[in-house]
Amino acid sequence: MEFLRPATWAEALAAKAEHPGALPIAGGTDVMVELNFDATRPDYLLDLTRIDDLDDWSPDGERLRIGAGVTYSRLITELADRLPGLAMASRTVGSPQIRNRGTVAGNLGSASPAGDAHPPLLTSDAVVEAHSLRGVRHIPITEFYTGVKRNALAPDELIAAVLTPPADGPQQFAKIGTRNAMVISVTAFALALHPNTGTVAAAFGSAAPTPRRATDAEAFLAAELTDTGRWDSRAELDPAAVTRFGALVAEAASPIDDVRGTADYRKHALSVMARRTLAWAWNDYRRNQVRTCA
Amino acid sequence: MRVRCTVNGERQEIDDVWEGESLLYALRERMGLPGSKNACEQGECGSCTVYLDGTPVCACLVAAGQAHDRDVVTVEGLADEGELHPVQQAFLDAGAVQCGFCTPGLLVATHDLLEREPQPSDPEIREALAGNLCRCTGYEKILDAVRQAATAKAGQE
Ligand SMILES: Cc1cc2nc3c(=O)[nH]c(=O)nc-3n(C[C@H](O)[C@H](O)[C@H](O)COP(=O)(O)OP(=O)(O)OC[C@H]3O[C@@H](n4cnc5c(N)ncnc54)[C@H](O)[C@@H]3O)c2cc1C
Ligand code: FES
Ligand code: FES
Numbered sequence: 001m002e003f004l005r006p007a008t009w010a011e012a013l014a015a016k017a018e019h020p021g022a023l024p025i026a027g028g029t030d031v032m033v034e035l036n037f038d039a040t041r042p043d044y045l046l047d048l049t050r051i052d053d054l055d056d057w058s059p060d061g062e063r064l065r066i067g068a069g070v071t072y073s074r075l076i077t078e079l080a081d082r083l084p085g086l087a088m089a090s091r092t093v094g095s096p097q098i099r100n101r102g103t104v105a106g107n108l109g110s111a112s113p114a115g116d117a118h119p120p121l122l123t124s125d126a127v128v129e130a131h132s133l134r135g136v137r138h139i140p141i142t143e144f145y146t147g148v149k150r151n152a153l154a155p156d157e158l159i160a161a162v163l164t165p166p167a168d169g170p171q172q173f174a175k176i177g178t179r180n181a182m183v184i185s186v187t188a189f190a191l192a193l194h195p196n197t198g199t200v201a202a203a204f205g206s207a208a209p210t211p212r213r214a215t216d217a218e219a220f221l222a223a224e225l226t227d228t229g230r231w232d233s234r235a236e237l238d239p240a241a242v243t244r245f246g247a248l249v250a251e252a253a254s255p256i257d258d259v260r261g262t263a264d265y266r267k268h269a270l271s272v273m274a275r276r277t278l279a280w281a282w283n284d285y286r287r288n289q290v291r292t293c294a
Numbered sequence: 295m296r297v298r299c300t301v302n303g304e305r306q307e308i309d310d311v312w313e314g315e316s317l318l319y320a321l322r323e324r325m326g327l328p329g330s331k332n333a334c335e336q337g338e339c340g341s342c343t344v345y346l347d348g349t350p351v352c353a354c355l356v357a358a359g360q361a362h363d364r365d366v367v368t369v370e371g372l373a374d375e376g377e378l379h380p381v382q383q384a385f386l387d388a389g390a391v392q393c394g395f396c397t398p399g400l401l402v403a404t405h406d407l408l409e410r411e412p413q414p415s416d417p418e419i420r421e422a423l424a425g426n427l428c429r430c431t432g433y434e435k436i437l438d439a440v441r442q443a444a445t446a447k448a449g450q451e
Contacts, residue, residue, distance in 0.1 A: 001313035003295055003359040025357060029337055032355040035314040036335040045313055049360050073349075095425020096403070097352045098337055181424035182338060 004046045009053050009131070012158060015046055017133045020155035022046040026069060027101035029094070030110045054105075054160070063163045065129070068105035075104070083164065085120035085171030085190050092116055092175050095182050105159040108144065111151040111210075118145070118211035119190030120173055122203035126164040130157040138163070145210035169193040170284035172277035176261075176269045186261040189249070189273040193281050198226050202274065207253035207266045217248035217274065234286045242278055246271035299361045301325060302371030308358075317361045318342045318353035321368060329369040329398045333427075340426035343399035344368045350406045352425075369398035372405055380450060381405050384443035385436075392430035400426045404440050413444055 004022060006012035016022055022044035025031045034040040048054060054069030057079065064082060066075070072090040076099070080087035086104070093099055093116050107117040108128060121141050128139040130153055137157065144152050153159070171192045177183030188205040200221045202214040224241045225231050255266035297320065298307045308324045316335070321327045321344070331341035335354045342353040345367040353368075372379040378386070381404050391397050400423060407414055407422040414422065419440045428436060 003313040003357070005359065005362065025360070028355045028357055028360065029352075032316060032357060033336045035357075036316060036354060041314070045357065045359070047357065047360055094337065095340065096422060097340060097343055097350055097425045098355075100349045101351050101355060 001042065002044045004044055005050055006046070006048075007050050009051050009160070012046065012048060012051060013131055013133050013156075015044075016158055017156045019044045019046075024048055024109065024158060026103045026106045026109075027071065027098075029098050029102040030106060048158070060163060063127075063165045066104065066162045066164065068159045068161055069103060072099035072102050072104070082166035083120075083124075083171075084167055085123060085173050085192055086117065086164070088171075088173035089116045089120045089175070089188070089190065092173070092177075092183075092185075098182075104162055108151060108159055108162070109153075111145055111149050113148060113208065113210055114184050114188075114206040115211065116173075116175060116185060116188055116205065119188055119203040119205050120171065120192075121162065121164065122211055122213050123171070123190045123192040123201035124164045124167070125201070126162050128152075128159055129161040129163055130154075131160045132157040136160075142213065145212075148209045167192070169195045170281035172281045174273040174277050176273065184260065187253075187255070187266045187269050187273075189270055189277060191274070191277045191281055193285055195231055195285065198222060198231055200225070202249055204249065204253060204270055206260075207255040207270055209254075212252065214249045214252035214274075217245055217252060220248055221245045221278070234288075236286075237278070237282050242275050245278055246275040249274035295359060297358050297362050299364050299366055301327065301366045302368060311358050313357075313359060315358045316354050317344070317346075317356040317358050317366070320358040320361070321353060321366070327368055327370055331395050331398055333395060337425075338427065339396070339399070340403065340423075341396050341399040343402040343426065345402065345406070350403055367402075369401050372401060379405065380446040381408065381439075381443040384446055385439045388435050388439035388442055390431060390435040390439035396426060396428040396430075400428070400436060404443060407440070408444055408447055412448060414440070 004015050023042035024046045026048050054067040057066040072093050075090045076087050104117045107115040126141040128144050130137045173190045175185040175188040185206050187207045190203050192201040200218045202218050205211045250267040250271040255263040257263050295311050296309050297311045330353050333339045333341045337352045337355045343350050344353045
């Protein structure tokens with residue numbers, strides 16, 4: 001094995017082009033577990049932690065550009081006001097030690113259906129900025145997940161950043177697990193209300209081969225809110241509509257039975273989380289504020 | 295490969311490091327610093343917690359090569375000149391140490407918590423120590439120790 005330590009992004013891209021099989025390592029919270037347990041033996045490890053450019057985030061037009069090296073801990077302390085959904089999800093990842101190292105780019109690299117960053121990225125129409133010596137590619141998040149632990153990156157590409165618009169309305173995230181810390185989600189759900197466009201975004205993890213949007217549920221709820229004039233009136237939600245929304249979210253899932261839970265349980269949990277997060281988000285909207293998480 | 299870093303204020307240079315090796319292995323087996331414990335090697339137990347450039351991390355999840363040119367502080371680096379750090383003393387006084395396997399990681403995590411938040415609430419303590427498992431004490435004495443350490447540190451300052 002060889003350990004490559006590029007000092008610049010250009011060097012990193014050159015190394016990845018020369019050795020497409022090289023395994024990037026950022027926070028190492030997925031990669032090192034695999035190495036420690038002999039689950040992988042790449043010929044090259046490509047350490048990205050020396051590249052300072054990756055550690056920045058900044059506004060980029062209408063969006064925020066979050067460098068691949070930004071850790072969950074920093075997302076929580078620095079971006080919770082602008083990206084409440086992603087910050088809530090980040091707070092549920094592992095433990096303080098894991099959040100101090102782990103990155104959203106690493107979550108995308110692993111592309112586990114259970115990765116907690118995925119649902120909020122899906123609900124904000126994030127874009128993955130992939131670089132290679134061939135150029136820059138902007139991959140819409142809905143096209144990024146291609147299968148269980150598979151993603152749309154080409155072998156010579158690295159993730160430079162994630163682009164995501166700041167919240168334009170209430171956002172929520174919920175996750176089911178056996179305890180509060182250090183759990184891989186049994187299933188997870190994210191919701192974003194976009195009052196400016198009269199649309200709704202809903203996405204879940206751990207309940208299909210890839211993280212996924214619940215498009216029928218989104219369309220139903222957006223139409224319901226528009227048709228009943230609720231975006232303007234901010235009146236209380238119709239309980240029947242809330243129930244229907246939960247049912248449609250569950251219908252979008254195609255979960256499996258595994259050690260963490262059964263398919264039926266996952267569907268049930270999703271419908272409950274969908275109803276609850278909708279109630280929380282709508283309360284925020286009625287109070288005319290975006291819920292932030294500290 | 296060769297890895298150079300600072301550990302507990304001292305320059306370390308180690309050779310023949312395997313590229314896939316963890317910082318935890320390098321500390322314990324190559325630098326003679328067995329304080330950080332290896333209990334799970336998968337980030338679950340926190341007994342290998344060390345500071346890397348001032349941030350608490352699981353040493354088992356840092357590649358040794360990633361520590362090159364960086365600053366590491368382990369549990370061995372907390373005490374001053376033969377005198378226990380108030381956090382260490384509090385763990386002893388409160389009876390928060392039984393088999394002691396979890397202790398080094400809890401000491402580093404508690405040290406970090408009190409640096410950031412000198413008077414933590416109970417929920418803050420629980421949150422800060424959520425990545426450190428102890429199979430002996432039932433955690434109550436550990437919470438006592440953190441509270442005592444906070445009081446002792448406040449008195450010192
Ligand atoms: C104890 C423990 C608890 C955990 N709990 C959770 C949890 O609650 N929720 C959750 O979602 N995850 C959890 N994880 C998994 C892990 O922490 C996350 O997936 C994290 O986001 C990985 O980020 P990283 O920077 O550590 O990635 P790494 O381990 O460094 O890399 C992960 C993958 O991404 C690739 N990669 C990294 N950076 C790039 C890049 N810039 N370009 C291209 N590819 C890249 C790597 O090659 C690798 O395939 C946990 C892990 C542990 C050990
Ligand atoms: S040995 Fe590193 S967390 Fe358990
Ligand atoms: S004292 Fe034995 S594991 Fe904590």
